Amino acid sequence: MIEPWHWAISGIALASIPLLHWIAFGRTLSVSGRISALINRARLGRDEPTVEMSSDELMAAVREATIAAFGGAAVLDPEVPDASAALPTRLPMSNHLLFLGGIVVGGLISALAAGAYSPQFALHGRTFNSLFGGSSVSTAAVLIGGGMLVGFGTRMAAGCTTGHGLCGVSRFQKGSLLATGAFFGAAVVVSLGLELLS
Amino acid sequence: MKSALTVAVGIAFGFVMSRTGFTSWDLVHGMFAFTQFQLLLVFMLSVGVLAAGWIAVDRLIPGRGSFGPRAIHPGTIIGGVLFGAGWALSGGCPTISLAQIGEGQLAAIYTLGGILIGNWIYSRVHERYFKWPATSCLDQ
Numbered sequence: 374m375i376e377p378w379h380w381a382i383s384g385i386a387l388a389s390i391p392l393l394h395w396i397a398f399g400r401t402l403s404v405s406g407r408i409s410a411l412i413n414r415a416r417l418g419r420d421e422p423t424v425e426m427s428s429d430e431l432m433a434a435v436r437e438a439t440i441a442a443f444g445g446a447a448v449l450d451p452e453v454p455d456a457s458a459a460l461p462t463r464l465p466m467s468n469h470l471l472f473l474g475g476i477v478v479g480g481l482i483s484a485l486a487a488g489a490y491s492p493q494f495a496l497h498g499r500t501f502n503s504l505f506g507g508s509s510v511s512t513a514a515v516l517i518g519g520g521m522l523v524g525f526g527t528r529m530a531a532g533c534t535t536g537h538g539l540c541g542v543s544r545f546q547k548g549s550l551l552a553t554g555a556f557f558g559a560a561v562v563v564s565l566g567l568e569l570l571s
Numbered sequence: 572m573k574s575a576l577t578v579a580v581g582i583a584f585g586f587v588m589s590r591t592g593f594t595s596w597d598l599v600h601g602m603f604a605f606t607q608f609q610l611l612l613v614f615m616l617s618v619g620v621l622a623a624g625w626i627a628v629d630r631l632i633p634g635r636g637s638f639g640p641r642a643i644h645p646g647t648i649i650g651g652v653l654f655g656a657g658w659a660l661s662g663g664c665p666t667i668s669l670a671q672i673g674e675g676q677l678a679a680i681y682t683l684g685g686i687l688i689g690n691w692i693y694s695r696v697h698e699r700y701f702k703w704p705a706t707s708c709l710d711q
Contacts, residue, residue, distance in 0.1 A: 375674065377592030380609050384616025386587045390580065392624045396632065397576050402584075404665040405690070406707030412690045464709065468577055475581020476666060480673025482582065483589035492675035498596035501662065513681050515660055520685020521692070522657025523664060528693040529650025531642065534664040536708025537651075538614070541641060543621035548641030555651025556658065557603075563659035564603035 374497060375487045391540050403536045404476075405527035407469040414466050504571055526556070588670040596662030603659050644703035661685065 377383060391402040484490040495502070495512065505515045527533040530552045532541065538556075541549020591613050592598040601607025602614075625638075658664050663671065663682040671679035697705060 375589060375594075377595070377598070377609060378590045380612040381616060383587075383591035383609075383613040385620055387591055387613060387617040388620035388624060390584045390587060391621060392628060393583070394580055395625075396628060397580060398573075401638075401708045403708030404669075406709040408665055408686065408690055409694070409707050410709070412687065412694055416691065416694060467574070471574055471577045472581040473669060475578045475583075476585035476588070476669040477673040478578075479582040479585020479587070480589045480594065480670035481585075481675075482673075483586045483670075484674040490675050492677055494677045496596050496662065496671070496676050496678045498600075498662070500600055501596035512678055516663070516678055516681035517685040517688075519657040519659075519661025520663065520668065520682040521689035522653045522685075523661060523682070524657075524686035524689025524691075525693045526650045526652070526654030526657060526689070527665065527686075528690045529646040529697070530648075530654060531646070531650070531706045532708050533654065533666070534658075535666055539617060539621060540708065543618045544625060544638050545622075546638070546641045548643040548647055551643060552647050552651040555648045556655030559652040559655030560603040560659040561605075561655075563656045564600055567600065567659070568604045568606070 375484060375489050387539070388543075391535070391543075401536055401540050403532070404473070405524075405533040406531075406536060407464075407473060408524070409528055410464070410469050411466065411473075500571060504567060530555070584666065585670045585673055588666055589674055593667050594671045594674055594676065599662045599667075600659070642704055642706055646701065646703060657685075657689075 378386070394400065394402040481490070494509070495506065496516070505511050523533075530537065532549065532552060534556075537549040537552040542553050588594060592609050593613075598607055598610050602610040605611075654664075661668070661682045663679060663686075665683075665686055668679045668682040668686060672683065694705075
């Protein structure tokens with residue numbers, strides 16, 4: 374078992390990650406989004422082209438198309454803005470794999486540093502194991518089933534704990550407040566139900 | 572350089588995730604059943620620090636970019652509910668399952684496999700049945 378840090382240290386450390394990501398890359402920290410990108414690549418052999426643009430990006434694209442079709446004279450200030458800079462760029466697959474792989478390595482380093490690395494085909498937790506850990510089949514069933522709901526739901530809601538729960542809520546974005554309320558509420562209901570079983 | 576930075580932020584995220592307690596199924600269950608308050612406090616403090624952090628970053632690094640509005644559609648709530656139910660059962664959100672695998676809780680490979688399958692199923696279902704735009708946090 375890895376002994377968790379005090380909640381105050383944990384909270385500050387956890388907040389530093391999305392900030393770091395934003396400062397370093399200018400993008401919202403996103404884990405389910407990166408997984409979606411990997412799935413798109415695996416399914417389609419290319420990145421999904423459909424991205425909803427912000428109005429600035431749309432204007433920049435319209436402007437670029439106008440210049441391309443009618444020449445620089447068709448817009449008032451053809452030299453000033455760099456339209457392509459405003460368009461969203463897609464991250465390469467290697468970037469997603471490096472980031473997601475990094476999270477696994479981070480967990481490994483944490484366990485090794487705590488002297489608690491003893492890999493087992495199980496999940497830690499007394500309550501979990503008394504509820505589901507009776508056999509490897511029941512563990513696998515609840516984890517695969519739960520995981521499928523997580524994968525389906527996060528893609529449908531366009532975000533997970535990271536993007537909606539941490540980043541969106543702290544920016545008071547309405548979509549994220551709704552999504553976070555929904556996933557937290559559903560998790561409370563299911564967990565209280567499990568509590569009755571245990 | 573950018574690759575090294577990407578890996579470094581990923582590693583930091585996995586390490587912190589592991590030390591907050593979020594990789595413990597029991598602590599996650601305790602947060603949702605209101606029997607353990609470690610993670611609830613971690614989450615609330617983190618959101619508070621972040622809210623202040625965004626303002627500070629905006630002041631210190633002008634032009635870092637702006638946050639676009641998030642699309643709201645029926646999937647925001649329905650997807651959220653399905654995700655919440657899945658998290659309460661598996662104890663894993665996408666990040667948690669990756670960090671658990673690293674820690675040596677190898678059964679989280681099942682969770683990750685489920686997440687990949689679920690994501691794939693939704694991508695197929697979405698094309699056929701839903702009209703709202705497909706976005707992700709990376710586009711923000």
